[in-house]
Amino acid sequence: MATLQSLDIRRRSASTEAPPQVRQSALQVAKLIDVSKCIGCKACQAACLEWNDLRAPIGYTDGTYDNPTDLTPTSWTVMRFAEYENGDDLEWLIRKDGCMHCDDPGCLKACPAPGAIVQYTNGIVDFVSENCIGCGYCVKGCPFNIPRISNVDRKAYKCTLCVDRVSVGQAPACAKACPTQAIYFGSKDDMIAHAEHRIVDLKSRGYKNAGLYDPPGVGGTHVMYVLHHADQPSLYEGLPDDPRISPMVGFWKGVMKPISLAAIAFAGVFGFLHYITKGPNEVSESDERKADDMMKGKGA
Amino acid sequence: MSEGTNVVARYTTAARINHWITAVSLILLALSGMALFHPSLFFLTNLFGGGQATRAIHPWIGVVLALSFAGLFFRFFTLNFWRREDTVWMKNLGKVINNKEEGLPELGKYNAGQKLVFWGQSILILLLFGSGIVLWDVYFEQYTTVDQKRLAAVVHALCAIGAILIWIVHVYAAIWVKGTLRAMTRGSVTRGWSWKHHRKWFRQEVEKP
Numbered sequence: 311m312a313t314l315q316s317l318d319i320r321r322r323s324a325s326t327e328a329p330p331q332v333r334q335s336a337l338q339v340a341k342l343i344d345v346s347k348c349i350g351c352k353a354c355q356a357a358c359l360e361w362n363d364l365r366a367p368i369g370y371t372d373g374t375y376d377n378p379t380d381l382t383p384t385s386w387t388v389m390r391f392a393e394y395e396n397g398d399d400l401e402w403l404i405r406k407d408g409c410m411h412c413d414d415p416g417c418l419k420a421c422p423a424p425g426a427i428v429q430y431t432n433g434i435v436d437f438v439s440e441n442c443i444g445c446g447y448c449v450k451g452c453p454f455n456i457p458r459i460s461n462v463d464r465k466a467y468k469c470t471l472c473v474d475r476v477s478v479g480q481a482p483a484c485a486k487a488c489p490t491q492a493i494y495f496g497s498k499d500d501m502i503a504h505a506e507h508r509i510v511d512l513k514s515r516g517y518k519n520a521g522l523y524d525p526p527g528v529g530g531t532h533v534m535y536v537l538h539h540a541d542q543p544s545l546y547e548g549l550p551d552d553p554r555i556s557p558m559v560g561f562w563k564g565v566m567k568p569i570s571l572a573a574i575a576f577a578g579v580f581g582f583l584h585y586i587t588k589g590p591n592e593v594s595e596s597d598e599r600k601a602d603d604m605m606k607g608k609g610a
Numbered sequence: 611m612s613e614g615t616n617v618v619a620r621y622t623t624a625a626r627i628n629h630w631i632t633a634v635s636l637i638l639l640a641l642s643g644m645a646l647f648h649p650s651l652f653f654l655t656n657l658f659g660g661g662q663a664t665r666a667i668h669p670w671i672g673v674v675l676a677l678s679f680a681g682l683f684f685r686f687f688t689l690n691f692w693r694r695e696d697t698v699w700m701k702n703l704g705k706v707i708n709n710k711e712e713g714l715p716e717l718g719k720y721n722a723g724q725k726l727v728f729w730g731q732s733i734l735i736l737l738l739f740g741s742g743i744v745l746w747d748v749y750f751e752q753y754t755t756v757d758q759k760r761l762a763a764v765v766h767a768l769c770a771i772g773a774i775l776i777w778i779v780h781v782y783a784a785i786w787v788k789g790t791l792r793a794m795t796r797g798s799v800t801r802g803w804s805w806k807h808h809r810k811w812f813r814q815e816v817e818k819p
Contacts, residue, residue, distance in 0.1 A: 324649035422646045423661050443661035445646060446747040450760045459747060464662070558760040562767055567648050570771040577775050581782040584707070591709050591787045598802035605801065605816055 314430050314477050321429040323421035336431030340498035341471065341482060343406050344508055344536040345546065346517075347492035350375060350389050350404040357487030358387050361472060381407065383460035386469040387484060390547035394539075405535070405546040406484070406493070409456045409469035411435045413529030416555040417466075419563050420451025426466075433498065433532035434471045442466050451563075453528060453553035471532065501534060508536045527554030617798040618815050620719075628681045629794055635675040636777060642668040643770050669746045676739045683732055689719045690729065696722035716809040727780050734773040741766040 317333050359366065366384040371377055375391040387408035394401040415435045418427040426441035427448065437448075437457075444464030448457045457466045472482035480486070481495040494504060505522045512520035521540025524530045535549070543549040621629070642664045645654035658664040695715035699706070699722045702714055706723075720728070744754050744762035754762070784790045789803040804812035 324652060326649055422649070422652065424649060424652055441661075443646075443655075443665045444747075445665045446745075446751070446759075447763070449747075450756060450763055455756065459751070464666075464748070556757070556760050558757075558764050562760075562764045566764075566767060570767070571648060573771060574774055574778070577778040581778065581786075584782075585786060588707065588709055590785075591711075593789050593800060593802040593806050597806045598800070601801035601805035601812065604805060604813065 314432075314434075314473060318430045318432070319428050320431045321415075321418055322425050323418045323427040324424040333431065338498040339432045339434065339471075339476060339496070339532060340501040341411075341485060341533045342494040342496075342501040342505055342536065343533065344492045344494070344505075345403065345405055346508070346512055346520075346536060346538050347490045348389075348404045348406065349490055349492075350391060350402075351489060352377075352389055353487040353489055354406055354484035354493060355385070355387055355389065357483040358469070359384070361475070361483035362386065362470070381456060381458055381468075383458045383462075383465075383467040386467065392545060392547045394545050401538075403538075403546050405549060407547070409435065409471070409533065410454050410528070410553075411469075411471055411532035412453075412553075413531065414555065416451035416453050416528070416559060417448035417457055417468075418451070419555060420447040420559055422447055430473065432476070434473045434476065435532075436470050436473050437466055437468060439465050439467075451555065451559050453550060453555060455548075498530075498532065505534065505536050512536070512538055523549070525550070525553050527552050617800055618804045618812065619797060620793040620799050620804075621797045623797065625682075625685055626794055626797055628678060628685065632675060632678040632682055635671050635678060636773070638671050639668065639675055640770070640774050640777070642671065644774075647767060647770070666748075669742060669748075672739065672742050676735065679731070679735050686720075686728060687732075690725045692722075692725060693718070696725060699723075711806070716813070717807070717811065718814075719808055719811040721807070723779075723783065727776055727783075730776045731773060734769045734776070737765060737769045738773065741769065 317330050318336070319329050320336075321329060358364070364384040364386070366378060366382060369378045372379050376388065378385050378388055381388055387406055390405045390407050392403040392405070394403050411434055413433060415427070415429055417437075418429055418435060421427045422445060423441050423443045426438055426443065427435065428438055429435045442465040444459060444466065446459050446466070448466050449455075449459065457468045459466050472480070472484075475482060476495075482493075485493040485495040494501060496504075502522065502524070509520045509522065517538040519541040520536070520538050523535035523537050523540060523543055535543075535546075537543060537546065539545050543551050641654050642658055644651045645658075645664055646652075646668070652661070655661045655664040658667055695717060698715050699717065703723075705711065705714065741762040743750055744759055745766060784794075787807065789800055793799045801812070804815070
């Protein structure tokens with residue numbers, strides 16, 4: 311989308327240039343999703359389609375409430391419904407899935423196209439579609455299985471955290487639409503403070519493991535959850551317990567890059583040095599004569 | 611082999627065409643692959659019409675390379691089996707590098723270094739083809755898990771670097787050992803070259819009726 315100024319870019323994919331640092335006042339924003347208040351109405355899904363002007367093709371139902379059944383290039387958020395048998399209780403855990411806007415984004419780390427993924431100083435991670443080449447590396451980098459590549463235009467899509475709304479002081483469309491105020495939006499500090507109140511309330515109602523999901527393995531996220539069972543995030547339809555960028559991606563996009571280029575350069579330099587010190591391996595006149603002798607010997 | 615000519619036939623026209631298709635596709639693959647591997651080489655995508663085009667065309671060149679290299683493999687693999695003299699040659703690699711080949715065992719059509727290039731590229735191209743299929747999302751996205759794709763990305767990049775390093779050795783050897791390149795450009799080498807570098811092969815050629 312790239313609706314914020316270039317002054318507001320903190321990181322840019324596949325770029326070696328230093329980002330601008332003159333602006334110091336960046337406020338960290340966050341969306342807080344209070345899973346305990348969600349009624350699964352999907353108003354957020356509708357608002358997301360509406361604001362972002364996306365029209366998903368008519369899908370199918372797989373017999374659950376999950377509809378669509380997964381994130382798609384045109385469905386940037388979906389409600390995931392999980393049934394959890396907690397002793398005698400059946401708990402219906404409903405999680406609004408979508409991009410978590412990691413502070414250390416694996417998608418951005420993996421992306422090979424300069425400027426196709428940016429992270430703004432406020433923490434929002436955004437795909438700049440015009441620069442996307444459709445390689446799918448962001449999919450491999452993401453610890454949350456979020457980006458989706460379109461079969462129509464081979465570009466990657468995901469939640470923008472409504473960066474176009476946020477940049478003019480508005481809350482994301484999903485937060486605006488939520489009828490139970492299960493989705494809050496504001497500064498990350500305020501959201502953490504608000505989550506503390508909610509957690510105290512949940513604990514007083516018997517959810518002794520209630521807590522905030524702001525996973526440190528990815529540097530924290532700019533979309534956070536209040537969970538009744540924060541000790542078991544995976545209860546919520548596969549929310550990772552301890553998300554982090556895969557070590558394979560870390561190696562591939564980390565030490566391997568400079569070491570590989572150095573090895574190739576070394577091989578070239580070694581060849582050049584060998585040639586100027588040892589010289590070429592040439593066939594001498596006497597070699598030719600001996601070859602001829604061998605030929606004649608055969609004839610004799 | 612007749613005494614009238616002073617050259618020895620080394621590669622047929624078909625083998626030469628096969629080799630150069632492989633060579634061109636390997637170079638194009640290295641350029642487009644490196645463009646997507648390191649940000650400071652992304653500019654190489656301009657050679658292929660931009661980032662999207664590079665992403666789209668790279669796997670197709672890979673298919674060309676795989677087929678073409680398979681042709682080379684079946685042409686030459688029987689000549690590349692490891693023999694006792696190859697071990698002796700490798701133990702004397704220092705002499706070879708110092709251009710002092712006297713006293714080394716007589717060699718057939720290929721020396722140990724050439725055989726290692728052959729087998730190295732055979733294994734790496736097989737791995738590159740396999741991991742490349744896993745990474746070719748346009749057609750094969752649905753068949754593997756994301757962790758398998760991550761592993762494929764690492765394997766693909768490592769093997770590509772290995773193949774590029776072997777390619778550098780291969781090209782440098784042709785520059786260093788004079789008289790070699792004409793084998794692949796004209797199909798023949800001089801008698802002296804054959805006698806010096808591949809005497810056992812030369813002897814066999816001489817003894818051909």
